[in-house]
Amino acid sequence: MSTVELREVSKVFPDGTVAVDRVDLEVGDGEFMVLLGPSGCGKSTILRMIAGLEDASSGSVLLDGAAAEELTPKERGVAMVFQDFALYPHMSVNDNIGFPLKVSGVAEERRGDQIREVAAALGIGDVLGRRPGQLSGGQRQRVAMGRAIVRRPKLFLMDEPLSNLDSQLRAELRAEISGLVRELGVTCVYVTHDQAEALTMADRVAILRKGVLQDVGTPTEVYGKPATLYVAAFLGSPRMNLLEAQVSVALDRHVALRFGEQEVHIPWDDLRARHVAHYHGERIVVGVRPEALTPVAANTPGDVLRGRIRHLEHHGHESLAFLDIGATAVVVDEMAGPAATSGPPQGGWRGLVRKLSGNGTRGAVTEQPALEGGRHHRRPADVAVRLAPYPPVGPGHPLAVSVKVNALHFFEERGKRIDVGWR
Ligand SMILES: Nc1ncnc2c1ncn2[C@@H]1O[C@H](COP(=O)(O)OP(=O)(O)OP(=O)(O)O)[C@@H](O)[C@H]1O
Ligand SMILES: [Mg+2]
Structure with missing residues (x-):
């Protein structure tokens, strides 16, 4: 089980930029929460604070109900997928996916099974022997997903994972990703500036403007009864x-x-x-x-x-x-x-x-x-x-x-x- 709670979380960068302004947000266990808003509204900053890559200036981040400030990113049990995910170019797909298992000391025999299982779920079982340079954009994105999933994290954080792909592929992958994440039952916070992605994938959507949370609700709620003119x-x-x-x-x-x-x-x-x-x-x-x-x-x-x-x-x-x-x-x-x-x-x-x-x-x-x-x-x-x-x-x-x-x-x-x- 894994829940996330932000309580009056703000982030002010040293140059005075207020990236996140007193955001309150609860993400339930197994929920697929999408953070939506235009460029610069603070989406990535929120994700990075949940991951522990950035400290909040004020307020608190709770994971499973307990304050997370003292936890290192590793101790938080989160897996993050970025827009500009980097695969290891000299390693095979198999080794790229298995890399997190290797560094956490899982024996080689056990790694193989886990890698094959994840690759099969993502539909890339037949390219395990290739290198990233020999894959299509969509396949590379699946490998990045596979690498995040393979360790069975408690929480997925995804930052515009589809934005480098063409629109056809994005539409395909959006159903696949949300389906897979739900199947795994893992709580997910997913960042995008694409409203179609948000409305189709989310259990609930949180809409941000200039660091301020404008509205949170199911896609039907925020579309059917937007809380503000902005939404x-x-x-x-x-x-x-x-x-x-x-x-x-x-x-x-x-x-x-x-x-x-x-x-x-x-x-x-x-x-x-x-x-x-x-x-x-x-x-x-x-x-x-x-x-x-x-x-x-x-x-x-x-x-x-x-x-x-x-x-x-x-x-x-x-x-x-x-x-x-x-x-x-x-x-x-x-x-x-x-x-x-x-x-x-x-x-x-x-x-x-x-x-x-x-x-x-x-x-x-x-x-x-x-x-x-x-x-x-x-x-x-x-x-x-x-x-x-x-x-x-x-x-x-x-x-x-x-x-x-x-x-x-x-x-x-x-x-x-x-x-x-x-x-
Ligand atoms: N290290 C930093 N120092 C100062 N300001 C920063 C820093 N990192 C981000 N910002 C600013 O904080 C605000 C929020 O940035 P953030 O990256 O969270 O936006 P975003 O919603 O993810 O945007 P995008 O959709 O373009 O990725 C922006 O105004 C950005 O310029
Ligand atoms: Mg961003």
């Missing part, structure tokens, strides 16, 4: 549309959300209406995943938003329309990672518009501080809508979409979720 913006492809809305209450009838010139209504009997009603006369951020928008005929009554298609993206199995509905988008900074889907290259475009000034004119952007240590700003919204592949419409075409109001997400402008009894 909402980070998870999902295409990303959630985040729109600024003006709130006004029609007592006992509905709460109106105004996007530019258009409105949708939260019915009064929807429990969330009372919570959003507290923001009467103020602006909030409304999150709309593309799956909450359905194209409808232009004259459809009810909660319908109308606009014109600004551009289309064809993805083969579907097309995405980006719709100008005259609304304002809230853009969470440092989100322009690989999953960015819409429009021109985000960094460049954003950098450019941010320089423009003025109020209420197209392209005007105002910055405002967000509570969770980052910033977000506004720009004219391109609302992503899913369409059937290669639709008979193009840029400039009008499009109406009905809004599934019970699938909307509400956030305060400073980033906190507005909701009732969430999770």
Whole structure:
């Protein structure tokens, strides 16, 4: 059995960089926990503190309920797999996998059996005699995994182990790795900045931003009810549309959300209406995943938003329309990672518009501080809508979409979720 607990763990490097900021996290026995976040958010630092390769500046790391500070990395019984894993180039696959057994004094006869067992589980039983230089990238990664597994560690720590591989192989290995780790019943903390990896592999996901833990939950929880605007913006492809809305209450009838010139209504009997009603006369951020928008005929009554298609993206199995509905988008900074889907290259475009000034004119952007240590700003919204592949419409075409109001997400402008009894 093996559990990990971080209690208010911080890491401040000597140059003053706060890499990890008061993180509380519990990983249960046999659990597959994924740490997810953009580059520099502190994922590797957390892993290295669990492994004992780095000391926490404050707070404590507990392994199996006991403080781990005094334990050396070796005494912690952890096996770590890194992104840039190094195999011994002059040794065979067999000897690479068996190396940890050899240094811990396991007799040669017993080593053979253990190596073959692990190699078979990883599907590399037939290349044991080769050297790393004679393997494919995926095979090399399996050898690295094999070397970590062979000692039957109590805890696996994996730091972006798939990031050097092409996307096809990554998708294959992700199922294999999580399957194997679960079969072994070993607790695992797995680091990635790839949300698809996190959502497919994890029992639970912990999402970090600038060293601060934003949210922890099962993939369904963090995707379905993100705790903060940041998590909402980070998870999902295409990303959630985040729109600024003006709130006004029609007592006992509905709460109106105004996007530019258009409105949708939260019915009064929807429990969330009372919570959003507290923001009467103020602006909030409304999150709309593309799956909450359905194209409808232009004259459809009810909660319908109308606009014109600004551009289309064809993805083969579907097309995405980006719709100008005259609304304002809230853009969470440092989100322009690989999953960015819409429009021109985000960094460049954003950098450019941010320089423009003025109020209420197209392209005007105002910055405002967000509570969770980052910033977000506004720009004219391109609302992503899913369409059937290669639709008979193009840029400039009008499009109406009905809004599934019970699938909307509400956030305060400073980033906190507005909701009732969430999770
Ligand atoms: N030895 C160090 N001295 C000073 N700052 C450091 C040191 N190591 C890491 N950092 C900083 O701490 C922060 C967190 O780094 P960390 O390596 O944990 O990020 P990460 O989430 O693993 O990023 P990536 O996805 O790029 O690997 C970064 O800002 C990084 O520059
Ligand atoms: Mg890292």
